[in-house]
Structures are given as C-alpha cells and as structure tokens.
Amino acid sequence: MPYYLYILRCGDNSLYTGITTDVARRLAAHQSGKGAKYTRGRGPLTLVYQEELPDKPSALRRELAVKALTREEKLALIQRGSA
DSSP states (O other): OOOEEEEEEEESHHHEEEEEEEEEHHHHHHTTTTSSSSOOOOOOOOOEEEEEEEEHHHHHHHHHHTTTSSSSHHHHHHSSOOO
C-alpha cells in the first residue's frame, strides 16, 4: 500500500509536513480541526506538495528527512514538484 508525504501551507505561512495513505482524507481532517494539533487554528490550510512512497517505513524516513530541511530547502522542494 503506498504512502504519501505531504506539505501544507498554513494561514500563518508556516509549513506542516506529514504522511498518510489518503491525502484528501487527511487534508479534510486537518481542515476540520481533527488533524495534527499544530494545524488547529492555523487555517486556511493549502496542500502545496505531495509525493508517493512505496510503504510506511519509506514514508517515515522521507518525512524525517524533509522535516530536517530548512524552510528555504522546503520551499525549493515545493517549487520543483508542486501538488
């Protein structure tokens, strides 16, 4: 089952990175206030990046790698491959 890494742009212009098996469902959860604590109250939320990974371990490794990037590096990643 594929997993997806995704990046959201929050209303305060911050970026949130996560993984899921269903990006649309997860985005809806974030937008309804039932997603990550970080995104609550930071709307509107916009999906700005996603990439498919083959499995959960790969997705977790990729999430850690992306979270370690600087903001500028994340913005460059988003520019290279928008959602």
